[in-house]
Amino acid sequence: MLKIRNLQSGYGKLKVLKNVSMHVAKGEIVTIIGANGAGKTTLLSTISGLLRATAGDILFEGQNLSALPPQKIPPLGCVLVPEGRQIFASLSVEENLILGGHPLKKTGKKELLRQLERQYALFPILKERRDQYAGTLSGGEQQMLAMGRALMSKPTLIMMDEPSTGLAPLIVQDIFKVIVKMRDEGKTVLLVEQNAQTALQVADRGYVLETGKVVLQGKAHELLEDVEVKRAYLGKDYGDFYDGKS
């Protein structure tokens, strides 16, 4: 579904991504883990067109995204839930969702309303708060709103940038349940996380990004068992292995 070949990207002269190649198949959850500054957000920004790739291809269902402006990408079925939610704080919850349905404009109002009801069914709290300013929601509610907004346009691939940041562990669980639910409904998810443990538990496959390069890839459960991953991203040090605690 999504194929990335030798992608290079960055900010001005600063090259962040150095020849990243990866793929995401239909119906799977793929996670990208890595430390701060590894290039995770840069990768998602480049796929969604906010940053221009300096080299390489991004093929989404056979179409090359790397030359498209950002607003042309959601109508193809590829949406990003950005880092830090980025909701429209001064607009109501319902308006936020309707704006997410912008790519459906041509298919008519009926479809838009149907999608709206679907998101309300998925996130009942949003229905309760539909007329509230989005900026008054709690962090978890804002994350749900950002996800609902992205789902409004009936995407086939949904990219999520650090959905668990700043949320209480219980809420993080809720969010990840929704992510699994989305996959079960046939959507494809590309998940970027610093919370590697939780991400690898729900994902099918994973990539480990380090200073702009893919250093490791594989099945999620294999990565969970990998000694290097454990040490670097799951908070266990070498001592734990020698003591046999792991």
Add this chain to the structure above:
Amino acid sequence: MTAELFVQYLFAGITYGAIYAIVAIGFNIIYNATGIINFAQGEFVMLGGMISITLLPIMPLWLAITTAVMLTMVFGALLEICFIRWLENPSVLRMIIITIGLSILTREAALHIWGESIRSLPYFIGDEVMTVALFGARISPQVLWVIGACGLMVIGLNIFFQTTSVGREMRACAANRRAALLCGINTRNMVTLSFMLSAGIGALAGCVMSPITSTQYDIGTGLAIKGFTVAILGGLGNAMAAVGAGLLLGILEAFSVSVLPLAFKDAIAIAILLLILFFRPHGLFGSRTAAGLKEF
């Protein structure tokens, strides 16, 4: 001061205040979409008046005004498309200097086209000496046109922004441009639209005020300063607060005439601008924290 005189001053204040408010709303619409102050805003008002005056000999008044508003909107869109749109991540300072340049360019072009002469549209109803009695004061019917037209524009803009999908998209752009892009909204078109909208309301204000205040090639500068004062007074980016601030400035100016010489009228606006920038830069109705987050 007698009650009649009081009402008289009040209406004069509201008339000017309504015009300042429209100019300030124009500033705010563009500020919200782009984060810059478009200093060519006053020129839109001048162009509206001038074009309608020029067209009047060949068409009826309502058509001349409509055409003038349309042409000014096209002009606004062209300014944006030619000078703003193609800039990649321009700095705020650069954009402001561009709009100041455009303002000077427009003004000088107007000087060459229309000359220095002071012109005006005829009164929409009656003539200069016709008045209607209202609360004991005698008011020109044109005053009611100005107040009515500005009031309708404010209501119309509110309906546009709150209920239409394009209005909602423009608010989304103002709230979070990046997120708007991620929703598939063409934010550049929204910026062009904001210039057209500002140009349109400015031009209409320029037409209705022309019989009372007259139109000359350089009225834009003064209006831009007053409008800017009002926009800051109300809180930058807050379109509806601009209405309150506009009326406040207009009324203050009108009443200042009764205590200070007429020549000090403009000094009032500038003094308010300075005071507000020193002591309440987030405006009377704005919030300090929101202002703290603004780049400019």
